[in-house]
Amino acid sequence: MSASASKVSSLSDEQIINRWGFDYYVFKALSAFRDADYTAFTHFTSIIENLVVRPVDGHSDMIVKLRCMQFLSRINNGDKLDLTFEEPKTPLESAVSVLESICRDMSVPPREQERVKQAIIETLIMVCLRSGEFTRAEEVLLRHFSDAEDSAGKKKLFESLIRRRRSSHSVLQLSSYADFKQDMLDFIERLYRVPEPFLLQMLKRSGHPGVSSEPVTSSSQDRQKTSAAAEHHGGVCARLSLHSLRQVYGVLSERYGVSVSFTQLQQELEEEQEQEESPELHLALSETPREQPEPPYAGMTISRLVQEDDSQLSAAEEEEEETQISSPHRIVIPSGPDSDDPEVRTPVRRSDTHNHSSECSPAQICTPARHTQKHNRIVLSSDVEPEDHATSPPSSRRSSRHKQQQKSVHSAGESALVSSPAHPSSPASVRRSDRDTQNQSSESECVMEVEDGGSCVQHSTPARPSATDTQRHNRSVTVSSESEDHNSSPAPQTPRRRSSPSSGGAHKRRRARWQDVSGTHENWSDEESLFSATSGRSSKKYSRKMWTVQESEWLKEGVRRFGAGHWEKIRSSFPFTGRTAVNLKDRWRTMLKLRLV
């Protein structure tokens, strides 16, 4: 079996199709942005955001695309100073962070990077000035403004405007924010030209009116293109063709008494193909073994990260994990067609199984659909051990835990599903508490595999075949709910156990896992979001950033793949943001201590 076929076989249909959908919506989002239809852009990013919490075929260019979406989302909301993607930064400050990531990953010329950064900063200052936020404008000016000589004039002007508290000036009227947005889009498009998505290609080929006026041809070039696209997008086309061929061949050979088996025929074709080096045959019958390295994991998904056995687990721990998984407190929700995929094991508290919504606070600020997703992911990651439920805790404890569970819905990486800066006033959007921000946040993720050396890029990326391998993306959301009393009542934690470290190991582990999920710490708000922002800013200068479940899972997966100690490699292989290699190392140490791994 070739690496290609191997990869394909390891992917579920959902992963592949989600990938197609992802590519399509990224394409559409960019188109919308280009057309200045920012509402549509926000809708598309919202779809993408929701899509990537599902298993998806993590292709190398996916991170690039996500970064671009991340960047443009921040740009799109950059004139809304009360939004934050990454506290305490303004959207445009976050855009600078994303820009740095993009530049790091995609080898952008330093001058271009500086130009874009400067454009963002200048725009941010102008936005601040127009809004009368002079202090913030000054902060930005001091912290970020270029010291280059050619910027000196502007700097002086801004200083002057700030000093004089002037929110109107001809300079401020010169450039519109819309122009700035388009300038940033140009930058992105120069950097990375998103190829036409596979779904659109297929639609065109189907002759669907309105998609393309181009005639659908069956030229070898066209077929080749389609095959290449299919291969690039998961190899399904080749597989399906082969499968269909087999079936048809089987029927026909029986009917006509052909004694040559399909496999034999295939081998002959391959031999011919080798002799003729026909690319079409290559693609059409690509089950031929190829000397390609097996991708470490082709379709890494969030859920797989959570569920996959950790190869580093000791046998005993594996057994323990096994026990947990098969515990009666877990139910298995088939993930659609590939229900054999162990991705969506969803442990549910027995007392709550009657109704998912019972776990959600009335203050739930997510839409029902999002709610469900969040819920699934939360439990999926929570790893609550059976005895937590079985040992029927005192009612106060139960209540406390219940609260935690409610909180968990708002945190623990459960994604940016909760807010959308495009709808700051919508009920489903994040609202900022009037109190000091003690939001909970979560980091949601799209996990993708980009192996060093590009070994996973077996389906070459047309637009950027040699793209930097370690690209990262991040998505998270800061969640705040007025009805969640985060501030006046500190997040309830599992009641403390005063047991010795040795005897309390299980408790500790349980508690830690629960904490991981439930976001009992108030400072889960410093995380950045992929596309969504929260309104409001934290007044805190610094706060600890608790590790989300997803980050921990990335770490586990990273250690599984690269081994403990390769923190920098792990860091760069997953979309961590705001985490250093040392942070990873420390977290791993903590996880070991808590026997989370």
Add this chain to the structure above:
DNA sequence: GTAGGGTTAGCT
């Protein structure tokens, strides 16, 4: 870049 001890923030 990593390991490991020390420090601190944020909690009960």
Add this chain to the structure above:
DNA sequence: AGCTAACCCTAC
């Protein structure tokens, strides 16, 4: 006050 996860510092 005590605990602990996250963070910091420093040697290698």
